[in-house]
Amino acid sequence: MFPDTAGRITDDDTPDVMLGKLRAKLDGREAKTKEWNSLYDGDRPLKYASPEFTDQSGGLFEGFSDNWCKTVPDTVRERLAIVAFHGEDGTPDKEAMRAWRRNHADVEVGLAILDALVVARSHALVWNPSGDASDITFIPSGQAIVDYVPGSRNARRAGLRVWSDGSHEFATLFTRAFNGRPAMAYRRQRTMGGGSWTPRTIGIPTSEKTDLVNPIGEVPLIEIANRARLHGAPQSEIASVAPLQDAVNTLWAHLFTAADFAALPQRVVMGMDKPVKDLIDSATGDIIGEEDVPLGQYSKDRLLWLSRQGASIGQFTAADLTAYLKVIDVAVRHIAAQTRTPPQYLLGEMANIAADALEAAESGLVAKAMDKQLHFGSDVREIMRLEALASGQQKRAASLAMGKVLWRDAQYRSEAQYADALTKYKAIGVPDEALWRMIPGIEPEQVDEWVRLRDAQAAAAASAAATAFAGFGPKDQGDDEEAEPDEEAAA
Incomplete structure (x- = not known):
């Protein structure tokens, strides 16, 4: 040993x-x-x-997954x-x-x-x-x-x-x-x-x-x-799917983040100080300082007051998010190719397919x-x-x-496709029992029942035919022998 x-x-x-x-x-x-x-x-x-993106997004995408590892x-x-x-x-x-x-x-x-x-x-x-x-x-x-x-x-x-x-x-x-x-x-x-x-x-x-x-x-x-x-x-x-799955999930996270921050045109105020408001002592009424005005309040109220002469508003165009979608689409097609999963299962592209x-x-x-x-x-x-x-x-x-x-x-396959294929198999002499077993979902017990019903039907048809044609067969020999003495007596 x-x-x-x-x-x-x-x-x-x-x-x-x-x-x-x-x-x-x-x-x-x-x-x-x-x-x-x-x-x-x-x-x-x-x-x-x-790490920077993870720190910025926190646990925002913790429970998200565009899960192809289940579909495959x-x-x-x-x-x-x-x-x-x-x-x-x-x-x-x-x-x-x-x-x-x-x-x-x-x-x-x-x-x-x-x-x-x-x-x-x-x-x-x-x-x-x-x-x-x-x-x-x-x-x-x-x-x-x-x-x-x-x-x-x-x-x-x-x-x-x-x-x-x-x-x-x-x-x-x-x-x-x-x-x-x-x-x-x-x-x-x-x-x-x-x-x-x-x-x-x-x-x-x-x-x-x-x-x-x-x-x-x-x-x-x-x-x-x-x-x-x-x-x-x-x-x-799913060993080959996991790396692409990770890539797709990350791309979706970046897309959602871009959609949140840059999907709409962004405006910027130029030539104006950052807005502040005075802090007043409630006892004396004196100004004791100032604090910043939250910029989000202007966006919420959809109102901005420009108090300085020469101030202007500029605009950044909205980000194009289709670049993310194209990369995600390519990654999913790679998953389909590597795992031999039909694209329509992953992408839903199934309109008017012959x-x-x-x-x-x-x-x-x-x-x-x-x-x-x-x-x-x-x-x-x-x-x-x-x-x-x-x-x-x-x-x-x-x-x-x-x-x-x-x-x-x-x-x-559709029922019509199966019926057409079985008809062609029948034409070249394949037995009925073998054809029945080819039908999807048909179990051996059902085939046995069909055989029993077919044999019973054939036996019943044979019995009915024998009864219908019974009077057309040859006469009984005993009847002919009995008739001969009567014919002699008549002569």
Whole structure:
């Protein structure tokens, strides 16, 4: 075995040592996770503003954000909807879909994928606490971590899930079967704020063991990763948006400030002293000094009295704010280009766009969504394989491992476009069931119902036809034999 490096777990580590290393690695991700979450929520201070501007504006723009870091991942996630699971033979796995819905995964998987797009990863845990129906739980990035076998991106060596109740922190460490040791689940707890991990006693029966043999036989924690390259960690979808987002926010702040001070023509009084008023002693009535008259009062009253001969009024023209808008427009177009987000999603430019032009504008987003379907589909397929193992169905698990996840079409089309395409597929001999599955939003159960109704309709039509033409067939042979004696008697 290669020598271990600092912080990296090995199969020879004790459970508590392994837990500590994984917890430290999870803590190392916390700062970046918080940053991406803050960007998505629009909580981002001005980054490119000078100290002088910041001092002048104070906290005026503290809560403002023209938030494209939310639009970009939301636009992709809207194109990622799971429709069905197919086994190795290409037929729908109805049991997998029932388990999927039973665990509300059809809803929560969208949240997990969104988390993966925003903070680079989320997680799913497959467990079977009752020995009957398995549970699928989706977990945010800050509460789970998966460690892989060195040299592999898929073979899970260990996994850690952590959570708290406000006073205690809980952890479950999952390890793989190795060197004669079975796959295990170690449950631990400690007080909030640190301390050593101890066997868990809170929330479980006293008669129940703390360390459990994992009946699935594998690490049941799956990382749902937003993958980008072969090497390196998963990446946030808004990593490239953040710098441009900061620039846009700063430009808007400067624009608003310019609009407040220079958007209107500014007037200046020339050849006249600054206006003052006398300070009078209330007791003696004597003038004891003078004080400045606030210039804002003249602007408020829209009145200025020029008392000195030769005084005049000059005017500065209003500032042109379109320069700011042009730069902001370019920055947003850069966001659209780098993230393959259609410009109409960011700029609202969608008036009188032909269908072909709209399809071309969305081609980059569609290709990006299909790529995400491929990578996220691999993780979801692994989740359902573990669900089948947890349910004790090894054969179905093997079929799902070689099967595929069916997603809703990433390309938005009108009903007329779908009808035209399906009609053309029908003309070249594609079966009805295959055509029905291509319709967006149609689930396997509905296709099965259509097949049943079609077969019932065909059977009813065949029965009606048989009844209608029953009198036109050949006569019964028995009737002819009975008629022969009568004919002889008549002769």
